[in-house]
Amino acid sequence: MRIVTYGAACSLDGFIADADGGVEWLHMSRDAQAIMAEYWATIDTLVWGRKTWDMAAAMGGGGDGGSRTMRNYVCSRTLQSVRGAELVSHDPGAFVLALKQQAGKGICVMSGGHLAQALFAAGAIDEVGLNIHPILLGAGIPVVQDPGRPVSLELREARTIGGGCVYATYRVKTSRSNTSSRAKSGRAGSRARRRGE
Numbered sequence: 001m002r003i004v005t006y007g008a009a010c011s012l013d014g015f016i017a018d019a020d021g022g023v024e025w026l027h028m029s030r031d032a033q034a035i036m037a038e039y040w041a042t043i044d045t046l047v048w049g050r051k052t053w054d055m056a057a058a059m060g061g062g063g064d065g066g067s068r069t070m071r072n073y074v075c076s077r078t079l080q081s082v083r084g085a086e087l088v089s090h091d092p093g094a095f096v097l098a099l100k101q102q103a104g105k106g107i108c109v110m111s112g113g114h115l116a117q118a119l120f121a122a123g124a125i126d127e128v129g130l131n132i133h134p135i136l137l138g139a140g141i142p143v144v145q146d147p148g149r150p151v152s153l154e155l156r157e158a159r160t161i162g163g164g165c166v167y168a169t170y171r172v173k174t175s176r177s178n179t180s181s182r183a184k185s186g187r188a189g190s191r192a193r194r195r196g197e
Contacts, residue, residue: 002100005043006109006116007129008143009165015140016112025135029162032131039129042106044069047096048085049111050076056110057084073099075115093122100124113145120147126172128153134164 008016009026017023048056053074072085075092088095096119099107109116109125119125130143153170161167 002045002102002104002107003126004047004096004100004107004109004119004124005039005127005129006111006119006125006144007039007131009131009133010143011133011135011137011140013136013138014143015137016143017141018137019139021141025133025137027133027163027165029165031161031167032165035131035161035167039108043108044105045071045099045107046073047088047092047099047107047109047111047115048072048074049115050074050079052111052115053082053085071104075111075118091122092118093124096124097122113142116143117145117147120144120151121149123174127156128170128172130168130170131161132166132168 009023009032010016011025018025053076073088073095074082074085075088075095076082077089079087079089081087092115096107096109109119116125152173154173156169156171158166158168
């Protein structure tokens with residue numbers, strides 16, 4: 001089965017952007033670039049939230065580095081069409097769970113908190129990678145909105161990288177208790193899926 005990874009650069013207090021949506025505080029180091037290059041070779045699919053896709057498009061691309069082999073899917077209930085990607089207008093959790101069953105390499109979730117929320121609620125995310133920056137923002141866009149249930153993680157790696165950042169990766173734990181929690185959190189999961197952009 002394909003591995004779905006949610007990754008983000010975030011502040012020490014858990015925000016991926018400040019209260020105004022700004023990310024000027026992000027530090028791009030050679031270490032971070034090397035990590036991304038190594039990871040990029042393990043995936044062939046990007047699943048985007050609408051706002052993240054719009055931001056990437058405004059900066060001059062869909063974020064796939066011009067690769068013709070990378071599949072791009074944009075999850076949105078408001079867009080009618082999207083250029084350079086396939087539009088997913090139905091339940092993003094069900095879509096990614098089905099995508100995991102298909103042949104291929106890893107899948108990367110490129111999103112702010114809402115799409116990640118829907119995918120965590122659906123149990124579709126396998127790994128989390130965070131580039132934690134040495135800054136406290138106090139408010140902003142959180143790494144993940146409430147998925148409606150606790151999500152237990154197992155630390156795989158943690159190391160210091162350039163700019164005083166800490167790179168940490170986690171595996172999402174799966175268990176019978178998590179499965180039963182998912183079944184009991186239908187209402188919260190439905191809310192999360194409706195918010196998936």
